[in-house]
Amino acid sequence: MTEPQIIESATPDPTPARFDTLPLDAKLLRAVADSGYALMTPIQAKAIPIVLEGRDVMGAAQTGTGKTAAFSIPLLQRMLKHENASASPARHPVRALVLAPTRELADQVANNIKAYAKHTNLRVTCVFGGIDMKPQTLVLKGGVEVLIATPGRLLDHIEAKNCVLNQVEYVVLDEADRMLDIGFLPDLQRILSFLPKTRQTLLFSATFSPEIKRLSQSYLQDPVLVEVARPNATAKNVEQLFYSVTDDDKRAVVRQILRQREIKQAIVFVNSKLGAARLARSFERDGLRTAALHGDKSQDERLKSLEAFKRGEVDLLVATDVAARGLDIADLPAVFNFDVPFNAEDYVHRIGRTGRAGASGVAVTLVTRADARLVADIEKLVKRTLDLQAFELPDDRGSRSARYEGVERSDRPARPRREESFYDAAPAAAAPRPAYRPPAAPRDAFFDKPYEASQRDEPPAWDKGAAAAPRSVSSNIKPKKKVAALFGAKAPAASLES
Numbered sequence: 001m002t003e004p005q006i007i008e009s010a011t012p013d014p015t016p017a018r019f020d021t022l023p024l025d026a027k028l029l030r031a032v033a034d035s036g037y038a039l040m041t042p043i044q045a046k047a048i049p050i051v052l053e054g055r056d057v058m059g060a061a062q063t064g065t066g067k068t069a070a071f072s073i074p075l076l077q078r079m080l081k082h083e084n085a086s087a088s089p090a091r092h093p094v095r096a097l098v099l100a101p102t103r104e105l106a107d108q109v110a111n112n113i114k115a116y117a118k119h120t121n122l123r124v125t126c127v128f129g130g131i132d133m134k135p136q137t138l139v140l141k142g143g144v145e146v147l148i149a150t151p152g153r154l155l156d157h158i159e160a161k162n163c164v165l166n167q168v169e170y171v172v173l174d175e176a177d178r179m180l181d182i183g184f185l186p187d188l189q190r191i192l193s194f195l196p197k198t199r200q201t202l203l204f205s206a207t208f209s210p211e212i213k214r215l216s217q218s219y220l221q222d223p224v225l226v227e228v229a230r231p232n233a234t235a236k237n238v239e240q241l242f243y244s245v246t247d248d249d250k251r252a253v254v255r256q257i258l259r260q261r262e263i264k265q266a267i268v269f270v271n272s273k274l275g276a277a278r279l280a281r282s283f284e285r286d287g288l289r290t291a292a293l294h295g296d297k298s299q300d301e302r303l304k305s306l307e308a309f310k311r312g313e314v315d316l317l318v319a320t321d322v323a324a325r326g327l328d329i330a331d332l333p334a335v336f337n338f339d340v341p342f343n344a345e346d347y348v349h350r351i352g353r354t355g356r357a358g359a360s361g362v363a364v365t366l367v368t369r370a371d372a373r374l375v376a377d378i379e380k381l382v383k384r385t386l387d388l389q390a391f392e393l394p395d396d397r398g399s400r401s402a403r404y405e406g407v408e409r410s411d412r413p414a415r416p417r418r419e420e421s422f423y424d425a426a427p428a429a430a431a432p433r434p435a436y437r438p439p440a441a442p443r444d445a446f447f448d449k450p451y452e453a454s455q456r457d458e459p460p461a462w463d464k465g466a467a468a469a470p471r472s473v474s475s476n477i478k479p480k481k482k483v484a485a486l487f488g489a490k491a492p493a494a495s496l497e498s
Contacts, residue, residue: 017039017040017045018038018039018040019032019033019037019038019039019040020038022048022049022052023052023077024073024077025077025080025081025120027080027119027120028073028076028077028080028116028119028120030119031115031116031117031118031119032069032073032116034115034118035115035116037069040066041065041066041069041070042065042228043059043065043066043067043070043226043228044066044069044070044073046226046228047059047070047071047074047226048070048073048074049074050224050226051070051071051074051075051078051200051202052074052077052078054078054200055200055222055223055224056200056201056202056220056221056222056223056224057071057202057203057204057223057224057225057226058203058204058205058208058216058220058223058224058225058226059071059202059203059204059205059226059227060205060206060207060208060225060226060227060228065228067174067204068108068109068112068113068174069112069116070204071098071172071174071202071204072098072109072112072113072116072172073116075096075146075170075172075200075202076113076116076117076120076122076146078169078170078200079095079096079122079145079146079169079170080120080122092123092142092143092144092145093143093145093164093167094144094145094146094147094163094164094165094167094168095145095146095167095168095169095170096145096146096147096168096169096170096171096172097147097149097165097168097170097171097172097195098113098146098147098148098149098171098172098174099149099150099151099154099171099172099173099174099179099188099191100148100149100150100174100175100179101150101151101174101175101178101179101181101182101184102150102175102178102322103128103129103130103150103299103302104302104303104306104322105174105175106126106127106128106148106149106150107126107128107303109126109148109174110124110125110126110148113146113148117146122145122146123142123143123144123145123146124144124145124146124147124148125139125140125144125146125147125148126147126148126149127140127147127148127149127150127153127154127157128149128150128153128299129150129152129153129156129299130298130299130302131299131300133153133156133157133160133162136153136157136162137157137160137162140157140162140163141162147163151179151184151187151188151191152184152187154191155187155190155191158191158194165191165194165195166194166195166196167196168195168196168199169196169199169200170199170200170201170202171192171195171199171200171201171202172201172202172203172204173188173201173202173203173204173205173215174204175204175205175206176203176204176205176212176215177205177206177207177208177209177211177212177345178349180209180211180212180215181343181345185211185215188215192219201219201220201221201223203215203216203219203220203223206345206348206349206352207345207348209345237355237359237360237361238351238352238354238355238360238361238362238363239360239361239362239363240351240362240363240365240386241362241363241364241365241389242365242367242375242386242387242388242389243364243365243366243367243388243389243390243391244367244368244388244389244390244391245366245367245368245391246368247368249391249393250338250366251279251282251283251286252393253366253391253393254268254283254336254338254364254366255286255288256391256393256394257334257336257364258334261334261362263333263334263362264312264315264333265309265312265314265315265316265332265333265334266315266316266317266332266333266334266335266336267316267317267318267319267329267332267334267335267336267350267353267354268283268316268317268318268319268335268336268338269319269320269321269335269336269337269338269339269341269350270318270319270320270338270339271320271321271339271341271342272320272339273294273295273296273320275338275339276292276293276294276318276319276320277292277294277296279292279318279338280292280316280318283316283318288315288316289313289314289315289316290314290315290316290317290318291305291308291309291314291316291317291318292305292317292318292319293305293306293317293318293319293320293322294319294320294322295320295322302322305317309329310329310330318338321341321343321346321349321350329353331359332353332354332361333354333361333362334354334361334362334363334364335350335351335353335354335361335362335363335364336363336364336365336366337350337351337363337364337365337366338366339366340365340366340367340371340374340375340378341374342374344374344377344378344380344381345381347365347378347381347382348381348382350363351363367388375388
């Protein structure tokens with residue numbers, strides 16, 4: 001396959017185009033107007049005319065730029081143009097297939113496409129794992145033209161013969177880089193093998209790695225590369241802040257920034273499911289309405305948490321990277337990277353949850369001394385040096401700089417217990433009280449000695465001479481006596497950690 005034709009590289013049109021200038025069916029234009037859209041985003045303005053022509057597309061745009069509308073609206077238009085192509089009006093074969101990496105993204109894409117197709121007779125449904133297959137099976141056997149699915153659950157339905165893909169005309173790989181990151185490549189290859197060779201294929205991704213380019217060379221025919229932002233670029237309307245903190249002060253820093261900037265809602269990203277659950281409970285104790293979103297939650301719990309957050313019933317959504325891509329939450333003012341992501345590309349997707357569709361936002365990343373390599377990876381990806389600042393907490397919590405100069409935690413005043421709501425005004429400062437110090441225990445001089453690292457190339461004390469004197473297979477000394485001889489006393493009991 002030849003290199004894809006580049007249709008747009010970096011700078012979008014200064015005058016945004018209007019949807020009503022596109023050759024779209026009146027039903028689609030009405031649905032677009034109902035959704036409140038008038039002007040197209042750069043990716044939409046460049047991609048929609050090309051998709052309408054029937055060309056394959058590689059769409060490279062940072063998250064939050066309207067990729068879903070960029071591929072779904074023109075595909076719906078092409079399907080409406082040949083709406084009566086089916087042999088039987090009562091039969092509704094799958095004609096458009098959209099593959100998404102996560103359940104949340106699949107559900108969101110399905111809701112958007114349903115909104116665009118609501119004035120048409122096209123049937124749209126979504127299938128993903130984590131819930132019962134029976135209701136999905138009934139809908140599939142009833143017939144749908146547009147199917148949005150996660151790869152694993154789609155393969156389940158294919159194996160159960162609940163859906164047939166031999167009449168698919170349009171395929172969309174949404175967030176393709178994420179699907180490769182989480183190991184969906186074999187599933188994608190299997191699914192694509194069930195599809196007709198002659199079809200229109202669209203691949204959309206926020207970042208284009210060499211693996212994505214190889215995937216496009218295998219499954220796209222003479223594609224057009226539509227690129228409206230430099231690859232791996234972060235959104236310009238998102239204020240990115242990097243603060244040097246300690247692990248112990250991370251939660252206090254988040255609370256302080258929320259109060260200083262009067263932020264009412266935010267997503268807090270962590271790297272582990274257990275960390276998400278624990279942090280959510282900690283913020284709840286601080287008086288913040290908090291929900292956790294991670295892989296150990298059932299699908300029903302995850303959807304309920306998201307809906308509550310979108311309705312404004314939750315202040316903080318503590319999430320793993322399951323929420324980093326594709327989730328469209330209107331007017332989200334802030335994102336916190338409580339943990340620096342292990343994968344630098346996930347940083348781009350995390351902060352893309354704020355500053356969407358032209359709105360402004362702030363992304364705060366909390367960096368500890370152990371995160372130096374991860375921050376360097378982010379700098380390499382976004383091709384710029386990040387400004388790492390120290391964050392000074394109020395005096396009653398002690399400052400970072402003072403702590404690094406050797407001030408112990410016991411030298412700081414005790415943390416006050418807050419009884420009022422988190423967002424209430426802070427009470428008037430009380431008279432300073434001396435911090436309680438427990439009686440000092442007598443010190444053992446042994447623990448005042450400096451730590452001395454052992455040499456790796458020096459064998460342990462009990463193994464010296466092993467090379468010079470090979471062990472005999474049979475020995476008159478029993479194992480327990482050997483251990484006792486080493487410790488100079490009775491052999492210690494086996495540790496639970498061994």
